[in-house]
Amino acid sequence: MNAHEVEQDQVSAALTVALPAERVFAVLADPTAHPTIDGTGWVQQPVDRAPLTEVGQIFRMDMYHPDARDGDYQVANEVHVLDAPRAIGWMTGHDPGGDGRLEFGGWFWRYDLSPLGPSTTKITLTYDWSAVPGTIREYLHFPPFAPDHLANSLHHLADLATRTPHARTDPG
Template sequence: MHTVDQENVSATLTVVVPAERVFAVLANPTTHPAIDGTGWVQEPVDRATLTEVGQIFRMDMYHPDAQDGDYQVANKVHVLDPPRAIGWLTGYAPKGDGHLEFGGWFWRYDLVPFGPSETEVTLTYDWSAVPQSIREYIWFPPFGPEHLTNSLHHLADLAAPTSQGL
């Protein structure tokens, strides 16, 4: 199930996996290419587990509409409440000097444990803080809402106890 609001889109899926395990998969940047429902996330540049608000982790990306297709994003953790919530702002270094700028959109996962072995996971992509200057050249959301549902199914597969993902 997914919903699209004026400024965000979300999807929810109940998985037969404890919340701690789902959170551990989300806090591991090396799993993000496999979770991604768009196929844009390629490889993590920063592979350290996400452990604190303000932590930066970069990802190599690919999108056919980007200049040369390949680009890199710098994500900044802005929500970290194990095992209930994790989220990050997506930014970039436009001048290549290490100074990061954030466009006003973020990803957030909310986990609600249902007993010891089930978790309701809601993935939200929110662009409510994106300034008009960016909206003039990026359409929001830049993907269909089915990509969030795809991501949740990928996450469920990775977090499943039989998975070799962890």
């Protein structure tokens, strides 16, 4: 089952999968899985490979977008929701000066996992840009991806979680 919903300043999609929430959460908490989950081709590889375990944790990703200067860039994500195995989310930012001082643009990703039984989970993926200031909205269009991106990502997540019988245990 697939659902897609657009509201002002956020878009979400949902998918019900025949997988336990714990397995889906373990994949989401593993930054090395994110390039496979992403449906845009923008997420290239994790810079920080440690599993996501706490609010405030930063994990960086190497990215590619043809509209970015030289195509390649890096984002720094800060975990702002972590309630295993029910919810995980992060704000996306960057380090413009290369000095470790992060700036966030006002958008975030959030996955909500609702167990519908011991081996069935409804996954809702939300992309929210409600806190993006006008100065950024002047040059970035939101959402910056096609409407089917979230549904595609949920299908990639389900496929990966099906092939991943347990959480990654090495620290990176």
